[in-house]
Amino acid sequence: MSMEDYDFLFKIVLIGNAGVGKTCLVRRFTQVKTVLLSNKKVNFFFSFTTLPRYAKKLQIWDTAGQERFRSITQSYYRSANALILTYDITCEESFRCLPEWLREIEQYASNKVITVLVGNKIDLADKREVSQQRAAEFSEAQDMYYLETSAKESDNVEKLFLDLACRLISEARQNTLVNNVSSPLPGEGKSISYLTCCNFN
Numbered sequence: 001m002s003m004e005d006y007d008f009l010f011k012i013v014l015i016g017n018a019g020v021g022k023t024c025l026v027r028r029f030t031q032v033k034t035v036l037l038s039n040k041k042v043n044f045f046f047s048f049t050t051l052p053r054y055a056k057k058l059q060i061w062d063t064a065g066q067e068r069f070r071s072i073t074q075s076y077y078r079s080a081n082a083l084i085l086t087y088d089i090t091c092e093e094s095f096r097c098l099p100e101w102l103r104e105i106e107q108y109a110s111n112k113v114i115t116v117l118v119g120n121k122i123d124l125a126d127k128r129e130v131s132q133q134r135a136a137e138f139s140e141a142q143d144m145y146y147l148e149t150s151a152k153e154s155d156n157v158e159k160l161f162l163d164l165a166c167r168l169i170s171e172a173r174q175n176t177l178v179n180n181v182s183s184p185l186p187g188e189g190k191s192i193s194y195l196t197c198c199n200f201n
C-alpha cells in the first residue's frame, strides 16, 4: 500500500523510562493495517516516535539548552494523536516515574491527546515488581486506558495499537481528534459517519 492509499494517519509517541521496551513494541507492530469497519475496509498508517533519551538529558543543561529541550519536547508531544506511556512491570522505578511523565504530558501535550498506560515485559512474570491491581488503580485514577504487553512474545501488541486506532476514530467522530496543522490527517474531510464499531482483521 502506498502512502496515498491510506485513509488515516495516526501519529503515536511512546514515552517512558529508558529500557522499558518502547522501541521493541514499535518494532513488533506493522505500520500499515487494513481494518474492517461496518463491512468497509479502512486503511491505516501508523507513524511512531519514541521520545529520545537525549532530550531528557538536556534538562540539566544551561538556559539555552533548556529552551532547546522544551521546543524539541513540545514538538514531539504536539504532533501526537496518542501517547503510549510505558513502564516495565519488572522495574518498580519505571512505575514510580509515571507521575513525572504525566506532569510532562500536562505541560507539553494537548489536553485532548489520548494517553494509554502500558506495562511491558509480562513474559518476565517471575520478576514482576508492579502488580496489575496497582497499575489498574493508577490508570483509573488518571482516567487512562491500561494494558499489559510483551514486546518479546508479541503479547497484546496488536491489541494495543488496534484498540488505540479504534479510540482515535471514535474521537474523530466526535471531532475532538488533535489535528496537526502542518501535516493534516489524510482521513480529514472524509465522511466517517458509517463507523459504528471496530472489527479488526
Ligand SMILES: Nc1nc2c(ncn2[C@@H]2O[C@H](COP(=O)(O)OP(=O)(O)OP(=O)(O)O)[C@@H](O)[C@H]2O)c(=O)[nH]1
Pocket (backbone or CB within 6 Å): 016, 017, 018, 019, 020, 021, 022, 023, 024, 025, 050, 053, 120, 121, 122, 123, 124, 149, 150, 151, 152, 153
Ligand atoms: N523480556 C523482555 N524484554 C524486553 C521486552 N521489551 C523489550 N525488552 C528488552 O528490554 C531492553 C530495552 O528495550 P528497548 O525497546 O530498547 O527499550 P526503550 O524503552 O526503547 O529504551 P530507550 O531507547 O533506552 O529509551 C532490550 O534489551 C529489549 O530486548 C519484553 O517484552 N520482554
